[in-house]
Amino acid sequence: MLKAAKIFCGLSVFVAALFQASLAEAKLKVVATTADVGALVREVAADDVTLDVIAKGTQDPHSIEPKPSFMVKLSKADLLISNGLSLEVGWLPSLVQGARNPKVRADGGGFLDLGETAEPLEIPTGQITRAMGDVHPEGNPHFTLDPIRNGKLANAIAEKLGSLDSPNKAKYAERAKAFQTRMETMTKTWQERIAKSGVKKLITYHPSLNYFLKRFNLEAAAFLEPKPGIPPTAQHILSVIETAKREKISLVLVDNFFDSKIADRVVKEVSGARVQSVGISVGSAPGLEKLEDVAEQLVRAIEGKK
Numbered sequence: 005m006l007k008a009a010k011i012f013c014g015l016s017v018f019v020a021a022l023f024q025a026s027l028a029e030a031k032l033k034v035v036a037t038t039a040d041v042g043a044l045v046r047e048v049a050a051d052d053v054t055l056d057v058i059a060k061g062t063q064d065p066h067s068i069e070p071k072p073s074f075m076v077k078l079s080k081a082d083l084l085i086s087n088g089l090s091l092e093v094g095w096l097p098s099l100v101q102g103a104r105n106p107k108v109r110a111d112g113g114g115f116l117d118l119g120e121t122a123e124p125l126e127i128p129t130g131q132i133t134r135a136m137g138d139v140h141p142e143g144n145p146h147f148t149l150d151p152i153r154n155g156k157l158a159n160a161i162a163e164k165l166g167s168l169d170s171p172n173k174a175k176y177a178e179r180a181k182a183f184q185t186r187m188e189t190m191t192k193t194w195q196e197r198i199a200k201s202g203v204k205k206l207i208t209y210h211p212s213l214n215y216f217l218k219r220f221n222l223e224a225a226a227f228l229e230p231k232p233g234i235p236p237t238a239q240h241i242l243s244v245i246e247t248a249k250r251e252k253i254s255l256v257l258v259d260n261f262f263d264s265k266i267a268d269r270v271v272k273e274v275s276g277a278r279v280q281s282v283g284i285s286v287g288s289a290p291g292l293e294k295l296e297d298v299a300e301q302l303v304r305a306i307e308g309k310k
């Protein structure tokens with residue numbers, strides 16, 4: 005009797021495991037290109053999809069090594085969500101090609117490019133030449149630092165997920181709306197805090213913070229890079245120091261995957277100025293688990309709080 009009960013018990017565990025497995029099987033398989041895109045998907049989808057994220061928050065998303073393991077994930081995916089605006093142009097096309105999964109190609113129905121709904125800033129006019137540096141022809145791709153845009157993007161993600169997974173459609177839409185409302189409320193508070201800090205102009209390394217700056221009425225007086233994607237030169241740094249003195253700059257923000265030594269050189273020459281290394285994406289530093297954590301950290305850096 006005991007034995008029979010044991011067998012039955014074992015069997016029901018087995019059946020439960022099978023059921024779990026088939027549930028997992030039924031979940032939509034989503035691949036996000038960057039940590040921030042992944043964080044947006046999490047806000048909208050929670051645990052209703054399986055999610056793989058290619059670029060870690062600690063990596064520079066412009067240059068990711070296209071590993072075969074990513075190709076395998078893409079070969080099984082139902083949906084690929086990319087940041088777009090050429091951010092991943094150096095590595096995503098070869099991964100998609102290698103994955104041989106027609107679903108996740110641009111015309112395959114399982115592809116969403118967020119750049120198309122992001123209302124890009126800084127779309128270059130006229131001809132783009134190599135001399136301009138690493139310019140993104142469709143506009144600045146670092147839009148996930150704007151909480152208001154993120155709210156809109158969440159809705160675009162909800163719509164796409166809902167079109168591929170109708171049983172969960174209402175849940176996706178509801179979560180996206182809730183996230184958007186939260187971002188709008190938090191943005192008001194962040195705006196007040198930044199206004200109170202008195203900081204109006206600052207210096208950054210790369211144009212990666214521009215959407216954040218614009219949203220919060222801040223201005224980049226200079227960049228440490230002479231041109232986007234071109235490492236700082238001695239001559240350029242001299243001109244940055246001049247600008248910093250003239251504009252009475254008090255803060256240099258450096259994305260934490262760049263070397264902050266150059267910024268140290270600048271602030272040594274400018275009285276009252278300080279350097280702060282900041283994470284500019286989810287997962288780029290401890291405690292930056294959600295998009296709002298990244299924004300909060302930037303606001304604190306501007307306020308002069310660690």
Ligand SMILES: [Zn+2]
Pocket residue numbers: 066145146210211212232
């Ligand atoms: Zn960039």
